[in-house]
Amino acid sequence: MEFIEEMDSPKKREDAYQLLDIFTETTGYPAKMWGPSIIGFGSYHYEYESGHEGDAPLVGFSPRKAKISLYFATGDTRREALLQDFGKHTAGKACIYINKVADIRVDVLQKLITQSVTFLQNKYPNE
Numbered sequence: 001m002e003f004i005e006e007m008d009s010p011k012k013r014e015d016a017y018q019l020l021d022i023f024t025e026t027t028g029y030p031a032k033m034w035g036p037s038i039i040g041f042g043s044y045h046y047e048y049e050s051g052h053e054g055d056a057p058l059v060g061f062s063p064r065k066a067k068i069s070l071y072f073a074t075g076d077t078r079r080e081a082l083l084q085d086f087g088k089h090t091a092g093k094a095c096i097y098i099n100k101v102a103d104i105r106v107d108v109l110q111k112l113i114t115q116s117v118t119f120l121q122n123k124y125p126n127e
Contacts, residue, residue, distance in 0.1 A: 003033060007063060015101045016063040019070075022106060023059060026113040038062045038071065042117060044124040058117045067097040070109075072116040073123075082112050 004016045020031055020039065029042040040057025047053035060071040067090075072079060074094050083091060087104035090097045096112075098104055 001031060001039070003037070003039065004063070011100065012063050012065075012068075015068060016061075018101050019061050019063070019068070022109060023061065023113060026110045027059060027117055029058070032057070034060065037064065038069075040071070044120050045126060046124060058120050059113050067099055068101075070096040070098065070112075072096065072112055073119045075123075076115060076119040078115055078119075079112065082108055082115065086112070 001020065004013055004020065007013045007016065016039075023039075023041050024031060027041040031039050031041060032043075034040040034057050038057070038060050039062065040060035042058035043055050044058055045053065045055050057071065058073075062069040062071070071094060083089065083096070085105060086096075086108045088099065089104065
């Protein structure tokens with residue numbers, strides 16, 4: 001993937017390719033660039049009560065300079081339970097941040113991916 005090849009750090013590239021494999025195998029969806037820096041898998045169409053609507057990836061990641069951002073669904077209470085066994089990370093509202101793949105448990109990452117995809121497909125069943 002060209003975006004990953006253009007990364008400066010060989011270690012970040014290695015982690016990005018490892019995540020690419022994990023997300024692709026777990027979701028069954030091919031990787032697609034969303035904007036300049038997010039690698040997403042699958043998609044769903046959302047519409048808020050305010051009338052704002054759009055499309056977003058079901059899950060994704062972005063290997064940024066400082067940390068790797070992992071994108072999962074928000075609003076699913078099971079996410080917090082899974083994160084307790086995930087490994088070294090910090091959490092924002094929609095993102096989970098990791099320094100490197102070696103810091104986390106891949107089996108828990110796969111559960112987070114599956115849980116997020118299932119949650120969004122149930123919440124937005126029109127896709």
